[in-house]
Amino acid sequence: MTSQAEENYLKAIFKIAEKENKAVQTNAVAAAMQTTAASVTDMLKRLAEKNLIAYEKYRGVQLTDAGCRLATDLIRKHRLWEVFLVEKLGFAWDEVHDLAEQLEHVQGDELVQRLDTYLNNPRFDPHGDPIPDAEGRWEFRPQTLLANLEPGEQGIITGVQEHSTAFLQYLGQVGLTLGVSLQLVERIDYDQSVRVRLHDARELTLSEKVSKNLFLKIENT
Amino acid sequence: MTSQAEENYLKAIFKIAEKENKAVQTNAVAAAMQTTAASVTDMLKRLAEKNLIAYEKYRGVQLTDAGCRLATDLIRKHRLWEVFLVEKLGFAWDEVHDLAEQLEHVQGDELVQRLDTYLNNPRFDPHGDPIPDAEGRWEFRPQTLLANLEPGEQGIITGVQEHSTAFLQYLGQVGLTLGVSLQLVERIDYDQSVRVRLHDARELTLSEKVSKNLFLKIENT
């Protein structure tokens, strides 16, 4: 059996490993978990003992197949619960993370399977992140940052890079949510901000920061 | 903040206090929590420190108003989640206890409130137990044990005294669930077993044990 603390470490390691394709460093985990390197070292020993990670002193860690599977299951549960909270209970997309963080630790395969069915086997969560299936596989969906669009190109919002409450709330306020279609009108050379046109012809100016955190699926017009 | 362990103790104390109207004994808590008296004593000190119980050495405990409120909130959450699991996810009434036991510890007032609304503010859980409202109050519903019915009297099943999987499964197998209407045909003197007639004219013989664990609302015919 894995404790909640262990599960949280596994998830953190998985997410760091997703971005960098080298062994995950102790300090990176400490930063992600908001704790000290010493605590991380202790936990890494425990996880290695349980064969959930391959750990070599001073050399960083990698998830084993078992650890990777556990992490994937956690992410599956987290994202399914997020769908539930938004679709069924009517929470906003910036309100569900902390609740899902708790719900993902509830044990019960049957529960996850039934929840999945109840939600009609969603493949993406309310932030556009893919939901692993019962076998731990998930769908890859090609998407581009708004920052990489050429003027004139058009796309549908499919996800966010940053998940902060502030960013999600801002997007919600200006009417940018998943599925919204927009066209890049112009990129300002001076500060790399972008002017975009929405479906209803309304125009918005978005900072470079925003454009580098918003994913779109480019539409052929 | 209260830990899950603390919450479980509060709930156990609440449930024992519900039945006996004297101070709750250490050993009773130990039995309910399936642990030792020594562990209970340790926990009682912690809970007293937090003013959740009134504790006097060797004299047993009572919940304070704060402790009682916390216990009630937990029961509210537990029973709401049970409704969710049965009504929305299609679990059987004998499968939901352990899952609800985990879900009840998820923190978030907004979550509970929205869940309650989503489920149409149910007043009773799948076993017929009352669900406290957001203020901690619940509905009293007069009900009688099948064992106390007179021959000829008729009633609707409203709840169970015992919550064991075995009992619930047995009831399910013979078609006895909440809302089922039945009439007491005869009580056998020899072993106090009862013969009952269902709505569809089918007759069943139920042991004394069953009749002492099944609640009914008597119907005036």
Next chain:
DNA sequence: TAAAATTTTTAGACTAATCTAAAAATAATG
């Protein structure tokens, strides 16, 4: 009401998870 039985508490130890401070290993730099 004194002895026996029961209940409860204390004492001391253990594990998981965390911390700070110091030591050790690795990486970076002049």
Next chain:
DNA sequence: CATTATTTTTAGATTAGTCTAAAAATTTTA
């Protein structure tokens, strides 16, 4: 390549929650 700087690990403590075994308090019984 020797010396900093950084990263990581160890050492030693702390807290919550649990345990066993023994001591203390209370209750029951003769």
